[in-house]
Amino acid sequence: MSQQSSNILEIVDISKIYGPVKALQNVSLYVRPGEWLAIMGPSGSGKTTLMNIIGCLDSPSLGRVVLDGLSLDSLSAAELTTIRRESIGLIFQQFHLISYLTALENVMVAQYYHSLVDEKEALEALEQVGLADRAKHLPRQLSGGEQQRVCIARALINHPKLLLADEPTGNLDETNEGLVMDILHSLHRQGGTIIVVTHSPEVAAHAERTVVLEHGRVASDSKLGAQEKIFDQASQGVEGLEGTKSAKEADSPIVEKAGGIG
Amino acid sequence: MFFKMLLGALSRQKRKHLMIAFTVGLGVSLATAMLGVMFDVGDKVNQELKSYGANLSVIPKGASILSDLYRFQDEGQTNGESGSAGTSRAGSPIGANDPSGSSASSSSSSSAGSNQAGAADVANNFIPESELYKIKMIFWAYNIVDFAPYLSIDGFVGETSVPLTGTWFNKHLSLPTGDEVDTGMTGLKSWWVLDGPPGDDSEPNEVLVGKEAAQKLNLTKGSQFTISLKPGGEGMTFTVKTIFESGGEDDGKIFASLAPVQELADRKGLVQRVEVSALTTPENELARRAAQNPGSLTRLEWDTWYCTAYISSIAYQIEEILPMVRVKAILRVAQSEGAILEKTQLMIILLTVLTLICSALAISNLVTANVMERSVEIGLMKALGATGLGISVLVLSEILIASFVGGLAGYLVGLALSQLIGLSVFGSHVAIKLVVIPIGVLMVLLVSLLGSLPALRALLRLKPTEVLHGR
Numbered sequence A: 001m002s003q004q005s006s007n008i009l010e011i012v013d014i015s016k017i018y019g020p021v022k023a024l025q026n027v028s029l030y031v032r033p034g035e036w037l038a039i040m041g042p043s044g045s046g047k048t049t050l051m052n053i054i055g056c057l058d059s060p061s062l063g064r065v066v067l068d069g070l071s072l073d074s075l076s077a078a079e080l081t082t083i084r085r086e087s088i089g090l091i092f093q094q095f096h097l098i099s100y101l102t103a104l105e106n107v108m109v110a111q112y113y114h115s116l117v118d119e120k121e122a123l124e125a126l127e128q129v130g131l132a133d134r135a136k137h138l139p140r141q142l143s144g145g146e147q148q149r150v151c152i153a154r155a156l157i158n159h160p161k162l163l164l165a166d167e168p169t170g171n172l173d174e175t176n177e178g179l180v181m182d183i184l185h186s187l188h189r190q191g192g193t194i195i196v197v198t199h200s201p202e203v204a205a206h207a208e209r210t211v212v213l214e215h216g217r218v219a220s221d222s223k224l225g226a227q228e229k230i231f232d233q234a235s236q237g238v239e240g241l242e243g244t245k246s247a248k249e250a251d252s253p254i255v256e257k258a259g260g261i262g
Numbered sequence B: 001m002f003f004k005m006l007l008g009a010l011s012r013q014k015r016k017h018l019m020i021a022f023t024v025g026l027g028v029s030l031a032t033a034m035l036g037v038m039f040d041v042g043d044k045v046n047q048e049l050k051s052y053g054a055n056l057s058v059i060p061k062g063a064s065i066l067s068d069l070y071r072f073q074d075e076g077q078t079n080g081e082s083g084s085a086g087t088s089r090a091g092s093p094i095g096a097n098d099p100s101g102s103s104a105s106s107s108s109s110s111s112a113g114s115n116q117a118g119a120a121d122v123a124n125n126f127i128p129e130s131e132l133y134k135i136k137m138i139f140w141a142y143n144i145v146d147f148a149p150y151l152s153i154d155g156f157v158g159e160t161s162v163p164l165t166g167t168w169f170n171k172h173l174s175l176p177t178g179d180e181v182d183t184g185m186t187g188l189k190s191w192w193v194l195d196g197p198p199g200d201d202s203e204p205n206e207v208l209v210g211k212e213a214a215q216k217l218n219l220t221k222g223s224q225f226t227i228s229l230k231p232g233g234e235g236m237t238f239t240v241k242t243i244f245e246s247g248g249e250d251d252g253k254i255f256a257s258l259a260p261v262q263e264l265a266d267r268k269g270l271v272q273r274v275e276v277s278a279l280t281t282p283e284n285e286l287a288r289r290a291a292q293n294p295g296s297l298t299r300l301e302w303d304t305w306y307c308t309a310y311i312s313s314i315a316y317q318i319e320e321i322l323p324m325v326r327v328k329a330i331l332r333v334a335q336s337e338g339a340i341l342e343k344t345q346l347m348i349i350l351l352t353v354l355t356l357i358c359s360a361l362a363i364s365n366l367v368t369a370n371v372m373e374r375s376v377e378i379g380l381m382k383a384l385g386a387t388g389l390g391i392s393v394l395v396l397s398e399i400l401i402a403s404f405v406g407g408l409a410g411y412l413v414g415l416a417l418s419q420l421i422g423l424s425v426f427g428s429h430v431a432i433k434l435v436v437i438p439i440g441v442l443m444v445l446l447v448s449l450l451g452s453l454p455a456l457r458a459l460l461r462l463k464p465t466e467v468l469h470g471r
């Protein structure tokens, strides 16, 4: 495990079992800082389950997860909450803005539960997603695309180490999908680590690596080409096996210094 | 930020919180009204019971036949006419032989007719003031705490009619036995709330005016007024010494010393009624039998009864010494009123508790629905790093604020409601009791906290993963 420090996320042989349903079976996944990963797979293949475990909203039945060098084994829900607060940014398909708070206040809620409220910073975050003029609007006064951008601003406001997006464009049209992908691209350029669950090959194409789940197992990983190689990676350590990583390699030094997003 | 969220939730989800406020308000208004009435009316009656009050009513034999009728009429009409109406209608037992005369005298009730009443009427319908000292000379004389005579007329101040009653405020009597006795209404009506000194028989031109009468006549302490038997007629001028509040129908009356009223009514040396307050032994089987039919007692039983301070034996002894009167016990009425009151209070408390339980159930439903509806929002807050405690505090604050707003409104409505009940049921205003406020605050807290418990449990158990991905 000498490579721990070079991976921001290590998932080792986890399973999630709901009675007779095995939502995840022996899944392993390693993610390097600054990587942009897309997770695909048919409905019910365990994508959301995996995201919940990575996002510290849930724990695996078996196996271990190491997030930024910190093992999540046997942590209580309260401890997981603390880690989630500090390290994870979440984006959902249904946006989930608080209906009675303005766009700005919705961003500030994340600050409030994280540490201190800073209205100026929250406004800047909205500016970055192009919504400075919508700050005082309530969610119902915003379009779906605008709501999702507020969610992104909220997810990024505390500089998470990892941005998790479960079908962020599932409810959006192409134009808004494009806007959201632009924001993710600029985040990626700044060295942010991004994991996106999507059904859309176009969205997945923006990522530099695609993992496909089927029946709770990793069916393919574009980084490895085949599933068996995951175990090779685990034993041999991770070094570039594919040509696609030249761009990512160039990014990573910056990330290591920044230690976070934005 | 906490306050921003609180404010946002409160101001932008007005309807839900208004429903909670309304529910609490409804409960609190009913509870406030009921408790207010309970405390106040309870106080009034208890005061009357505690301060001996009158427990014997002495009336002339002739009047006693119709006295119940008069009382009904007195209470039915706002300006009780017991005075001159009683005087003129006193002729009715005689007048029964002469229907035209009786109807004439009762229709022209005010004054003129009464002056023509015959000597027999006077003897039958009045008690001589000079005989009253004998009440203090019966076997149980020392049990007679206080007594006071009354003579009432229906007077007019300008065009406004108002009952005027003459009485002893503080009469000094020197008995033939050599005993010196002070008695009068001041001791008899010890629960009256006076805004000045009590009445004094040595100042016959100064009167005590009931609160409602003072309002009606626009009188204040120190003001002078002239009262006459006919509207606008010549009369007697009095000065208002003190304004009192009795909590009962006496509030609509004026009380003066006996002498000037006797003079005004042309009934020198006569009274209509005497109230006696006596310390008595609780009734038992013997007393009840004696009250029903004294003849049924054996000699020994009769002696025992006579020598015990039963209310019936004291009444009997007063009738013995004053042959022209009938004595009625009024304590038993008061006692049963007391019993009814206690039962009513118990019922009110039960009803209040039931009301509160209903409110708590309703709140519980509303809050649970509210939390369920907001489960996604709550899951999101948890996902953003909020603790269960933090969210509980937020939700509870919302509910408590809504509850207290509702509670305050409910309290005010309840006050109005209790006045309405007081006026329509008890015929008097209900004093605002401050005890109701802490009780109300406690009720609001209890109801809203208990009502929120199930919702809070659900809130704490809620897992963000179950609500955030819209399965």
Ligand SMILES: Nc1ncnc2c1ncn2[C@@H]1O[C@H](COP(=O)(O)OP(=O)(O)OP(=O)(O)O)[C@@H](O)[C@H]1O
Pocket: A018, A021, A022, A023, A041, A042, A043, A044, A045, A046, A047, A048, A049, A050
């Ligand atoms: N709390 C739960 N209890 C029981 N079974 C569950 C639970 N959560 C998920 N599952 C099951 O686990 C499997 C994987 O679910 P998951 O939500 O991860 O799929 P998904 O890949 O996200 O599907 P979709 O693309 O439709 O969102 C499903 O068969 C689902 O029924």
Ligand SMILES: [Mg+2]
Pocket: A047, A048, A049, A166, B469
């Ligand atoms: Mg899913």
